[in-house]
Amino acid sequence: MLQYKIIPVTPFQQNCSLIWCDETQEAALIDPGGDQHLLEAAIKQAGVRLTKIFLTHGHLDHVGATAALVKQYNLPVEGPHKEDAFWIDQLPMQCQMMGFAPVENFQPDRWLTEGDTLQLGNERLDVLFCPGHTPGHVVFYHAGRKLAWVGDVLFAGSIGRTDFPRGDYDTLVRAIREKLWPLGDDVSFVPGHGPMSTLGAERKSNPFVADHRFG
Secondary structure: OEEEEEEEEOOOOEEEEEEEEOOOOEEEEEOOOOOHHHHHHHHHHHOOEEEEEEOOOOOHHHHOOHHHHHHHHOOOEEOOOHHHHHHHHOHHHHHHHHOOOOOOOOOOOEOOOOOOEEEEOOEEEEEEEOOOOOOOOEEEEEOOOOEEEEEOOEEOOEEOOOOOOOOOHHHHHHHHHHHHHHHOOOOEEEEOEOOOEEHHHHHHHOOOOOHHHHO
């Protein structure tokens, strides 16, 4: 079964997740935004072997530790969608704008799109293409756990910002309603920031995407 641990990192308290297959002990980090020492401590505590990095999108607080981890562990990077390449290319500018220490650029080994799958040991995650917050944002869904990692697409009581370059509010709302809602109300999700929630709870009460707003 897939196991996971959420590790808030950076001044933005971004929810990096350490996930692993408990049969093979192969592990991946989803959105390692920074604070590499905290990530390495979590890996050691879990007693797992880090083999991959999965990225939902290209914003600094989600990818900031990627290059350093790749260099140290020789890891492949999967995701996000290629439409977020410009965000990754602009990491030095992102660091300067957000007041972060400089980080190195990197290039993903595999761009992801709708219908792709991620393999981790004996576990598989499905990839959903959910643009709007960024043009290349993807979501990872584990059917056995009924659990999704949604990055900055959806939060408990809110949705991702769309005022960044190439963000789009209508595209984001459509992605949430057309890609996430069909997964089922009983699906829990790990957002990029803040507490977990369920899709059912957000369909009922989220002021941006609740069903009652759309008749």
